Amino acid sequence: MLSLVHLTKEYGKTRVVDDITLDIESGTTFGFLGPNGAGKTTTIKMIVGLSHPSAGTVNINCGDPRDKSVRERIGFMPEDPYFYDHLTGSEFLSFCANLFPKKSPRKHSDILKSVGMFEYRNQPIYTYSKGMKQRLGLAQALVNDPQYLFLDEPLDGLDPIGRAEIKKVLLELKKRKKTIFLNSHILSDVEEICDEIGIINKGKLIFSGKVKEFCDGKNLESRFVDVINQDNKS
Numbered sequence: 001m002l003s004l005v006h007l008t009k010e011y012g013k014t015r016v017v018d019d020i021t022l023d024i025e026s027g028t029t030f031g032f033l034g035p036n037g038a039g040k041t042t043t044i045k046m047i048v049g050l051s052h053p054s055a056g057t058v059n060i061n062c063g064d065p066r067d068k069s070v071r072e073r074i075g076f077m078p079e080d081p082y083f084y085d086h087l088t089g090s091e092f093l094s095f096c097a098n099l100f101p102k103k104s105p106r107k108h109s110d111i112l113k114s115v116g117m118f119e120y121r122n123q124p125i126y127t128y129s130k131g132m133k134q135r136l137g138l139a140q141a142l143v144n145d146p147q148y149l150f151l152d153e154p155l156d157g158l159d160p161i162g163r164a165e166i167k168k169v170l171l172e173l174k175k176r177k178k179t180i181f182l183n184s185h186i187l188s189d190v191e192e193i194c195d196e197i198g199i200i201n202k203g204k205l206i207f208s209g210k211v212k213e214f215c216d217g218k219n220l221e222s223r224f225v226d227v228i229n230q231d232n233k234s
């Protein structure tokens with residue numbers, strides 16, 4: 001179980017994440033949606049322990065994400081992953097794997113195959129396209145075979161083929177009962193992949209629950225636009 005309890009972040013006097021309380025059951029694929037600047041990246045950074053909450057707590061399986069034992073079970077793909085460009089994909093993955101004291105049972109070749117990067121593994125990263133870098137970003141998040149995956153806009157900037165490939169990987173991970181938390185504004189993809197969603201607007205959680213419940217027969221995009229417009233008026 002992932003629990004956010006009154007999670008809040010302030011930068012100076014501005015509250016960018018405002019008192020979010022949310023429970024996500026293990027094995028759920030959860031889409032965290034909101035307009036640009038709503039607070040999605042700030043929230044995910046607090047969840048993985050990279051940013052310190054101004055108030056409130058994060059519990060992952062009852063542990064704090066800054067505990068080593070919890071970190072070992074987390075995979076994180078940032079919005080703009082940083083790569084050492086002169087390394088090859090394969091070398092970069094080994095570098096990431098070495099950050100974990102325990103060796104993952106998953107072979108690097110399997111991880112690279114699963115994200116469609118095996119054939120490019122010996123090329124330096126500076127030769128990769130945006131889509132290839134995105135897929136390598138996902139591969140590094142999988143290097144410790146984590147139970148919990150946190151992905152910040154994993155489908156952003158990809159062409160339809162790249163998106164389909166990443167979606168296939170995510171659906172495979174879902175089948176393996178991983179808990180997946182992803183930020184996205186590509187709502188058709190969210191509708192396809194996610195069981196549940198949370199909607200954040202101006203730092204506040206304005207909906208959380210099942211996708212079907214939220215859509216109520218309409219498509220996710222039109223419901224999302226209605227709900228955000230309504231919230232902005234109130």
Ligand SMILES: Nc1ncnc2c1ncn2[C@@H]1O[C@H](COP(=O)(O)OP(=O)(O)O)[C@@H](O)[C@H]1O
Nearest residue numbers: 011016034035036037038039040041042043183
């Ligand atoms: N380090 C920071 N200092 C000050 N303001 C920040 C910082 N990081 C993010 N913000 C502000 O917090 C708000 C939420 O940002 P972010 O979490 O990146 O939104 P999203 O990921 O939903 O687009 C934005 O208004 C942004 O400008």
Ligand SMILES: [Mg+2]
Nearest residue numbers: 040041042079
């Ligand atoms: Mg963001």
